[in-house]
Amino acid sequence: MKMRPGGELATRPLEFIWLADCSISMRNSGKIDALNEAIRKSIPHMQEVAYENPNAQVYIRAIKFSSGASWHIEDRVPVESFEWEDLEVKGVTDLGAAFKLLKDSLRVSEMSDRALPPVIVLISDGQPTDDYKAALKELMEEPWAVKAVKIAIAIGRSANKRILKEFCGEQGIEVLSADNAETLVEYIKWVSTVVLQAASSPASQASEIQTMGINVSIPIIDDDFEDIETISIEDVW
Amino acid sequence: MFIENNQWMNSFETITGKTHLKIEMPNQDAVMSEVIEEDFLISAVADGHGSKKCTRSHLGALYAVEAAIEVAKNIKDDFIKDNVINTKSIGKHYTKKVISLWRKKIDEHLEKEPMEFDILEGLSSKEIKSIKKNPYVSYGSTLLIVILIKDFIVCYQLGDGDILFVSKSNKVTKPIKRDTRHIANDTSSLCLNRPEKEFKIKVFRDLNHVLQMILLSTDGYSNSFSSETGFFKVGSDLIEMISEDGFSVIDENLKEWIEETSNHGSGDDTSVSILTRINKTDELEAASS
Numbered sequence: 001m002k003m004r005p006g007g008e009l010a011t012r013p014l015e016f017i018w019l020a021d022c023s024i025s026m027r028n029s030g031k032i033d034a035l036n037e038a039i040r041k042s043i044p045h046m047q048e049v050a051y052e053n054p055n056a057q058v059y060i061r062a063i064k065f066s067s068g069a070s071w072h073i074e075d076r077v078p079v080e081s082f083e084w085e086d087l088e089v090k091g092v093t094d095l096g097a098a099f100k101l102l103k104d105s106l107r108v109s110e111m112s113d114r115a116l117p118p119v120i121v122l123i124s125d126g127q128p129t130d131d132y133k134a135a136l137k138e139l140m141e142e143p144w145a146v147k148a149v150k151i152a153i154a155i156g157r158s159a160n161k162r163i164l165k166e167f168c169g170e171q172g173i174e175v176l177s178a179d180n181a182e183t184l185v186e187y188i189k190w191v192s193t194v195v196l197q198a199a200s201s202p203a204s205q206a207s208e209i210q211t212m213g214i215n216v217s218i219p220i221i222d223d224d225f226e227d228i229e230t231i232s233i234e235d236v237w
Numbered sequence: 238m239f240i241e242n243n244q245w246m247n248s249f250e251t252i253t254g255k256t257h258l259k260i261e262m263p264n265q266d267a268v269m270s271e272v273i274e275e276d277f278l279i280s281a282v283a284d285g286h287g288s289k290k291c292t293r294s295h296l297g298a299l300y301a302v303e304a305a306i307e308v309a310k311n312i313k314d315d316f317i318k319d320n321v322i323n324t325k326s327i328g329k330h331y332t333k334k335v336i337s338l339w340r341k342k343i344d345e346h347l348e349k350e351p352m353e354f355d356i357l358e359g360l361s362s363k364e365i366k367s368i369k370k371n372p373y374v375s376y377g378s379t380l381l382i383v384i385l386i387k388d389f390i391v392c393y394q395l396g397d398g399d400i401l402f403v404s405k406s407n408k409v410t411k412p413i414k415r416d417t418r419h420i421a422n423d424t425s426s427l428c429l430n431r432p433e434k435e436f437k438i439k440v441f442r443d444l445n446h447v448l449q450m451i452l453l454s455t456d457g458y459s460n461s462f463s464s465e466t467g468f469f470k471v472g473s474d475l476i477e478m479i480s481e482d483g484f485s486v487i488d489e490n491l492k493e494w495i496e497e498t499s500n501h502g503s504g505d506d507t508s509v510s511i512l513t514r515i516n517k518t519d520e521l522e523a524a525s526s
Contacts, residue, residue: 007462117421
């Protein structure tokens with residue numbers, strides 16, 4: 001065969017972004033430790049999914065928010081070399097600041113035309129302390145934010161699920177409630193595998209007929225996740 | 238596959254992407270070309286949607302390229318009158334007829350093989366309702382067409398995919414710019430309510446034959462390159478190869494090239510049609526050397 005025409009080939013980039021609540025309340029009942037552990041445990045599973053989908057290059061990024069927001073992992077790290085550094089807690093729950101940072105990274109000028117829909121996983125245990133509503137509205141003006149697969153995990157009973165649902169969108173995926181460390185691990189594993197797998201090979205779709213604003217079909221979470229193990233009442237957040 | 242007329246040579250191929258082979262899905266792309274008259278050649282590519290609602294999009298893509306060619310044949314005499322192109326006929330009139338024939342083909346297929354919603358997996362009641370309301374959704378597809386008639390070049394684009402022009406000076410351009418609404422696999426489609434409004438149409442008259450190559454491809458091809466520059470390089474590389482080895486180099490290698498490109502890139506179904514107007518004297522010289 002004569003040498004192939006054209007320049008360098010590349011698989012399609014897929015950004016997986018963690019949006020983690022690091023407010024002081026995340027210290028209670030070991031929630032932040034459980035989150036750090038759950039993400040760390042998910043890494044080999046993510047790498048396995050990425051290996052099985054060689055036509056998508058998965059990159060990991062992470063934003064942490066408490067009093068303000070900042071990048072925990074700013075540069076896009078290929079999943080193959082992804083390592084998790086523990087998050088630490090301080091301050092309040094400035095979710096709006098996190099949305100602003102996220103918006104900047106999802107601007108059309110920042111994203112590749114060839115990119116697959118990003119996956120954004122928001123994890124929080126509380127009530128926003130800033131004007132999250134205006135920031136969310138601005139975020140949703142970015143086409144890539146609309147197209148992103150948005151998942152929210154509410155940690156514990158104090159988390160404001162209504163607000164998390166606003167992030168996922170009216171017709172989006174239901175908020176996942178993790179009331180204990182084991183459930184959190186399972187949910188994190190689910191987004192790191194099932195959701196990542198679905199986002200790695202999305203289907204093309206006519207723009208007017210979308211049902212959820214995204215064109216990634218997310219399988220419904222197994223009911224088994226609800227009763228994975230018997231949990232003692234002291235472990236419940 | 239290869240066809241030619243007095244002015245143009247055309248090689249076209251389609252391959253099933255690795256991601257579809259893995260899950261035993263059919264190739265949802267289609268490509269077709271035909272010489273209608275010695276000075277009239279048409280080439281079309283289509284990309285059926287992969288969404289779970291679009292279970293028959295491989296047929297939708299096939300019907301799209303068939304309709305593009307059949308309609309062109311039927312109304313060919315309306316396109317040019319007294320050496321002047323009839324923009325109304327080649328524009329709105331043609332695209333409406335293509336859509337109408339595409340729908341007719343689907344209606345006929347649906348009559349023979351109605352949708353069996355109970356065997357469709359993973360569809361919500363809302364999705365089933367939307368298919369019942371608009372069954373064309375199941376056959377959703379993009380469509381790109383190039384008509385080469387006398388000195389005129391007419392390009393049509395509905396949805397994603399690419400048409401590239403390569404000039405005599407090896408400059409590669411896109412006659413129809415990328416639609417910025419289309420990100421994250423979103424696309425315009427024949428299955429929309431008024432698809433004729435979504436067609437982008439450009440007409441060129443190339444009296445001095447400045448254009449030496451046209452390439453049509455589904456998005457699986459351009460999505461496999463790390464940059465647009467890398468994708469555009471296909472045009473200039475092909476011109477170089479043809480000048481060294483003749484046009485046959487394309488016909489002999491095209492399938493393997495697009496397989497390799499998709500496998501190491503997007504993994505998507507990929508269809509490419511390459512039309513070239515390299516001087517046939519040069520072609521003969523290259524072949525004999």
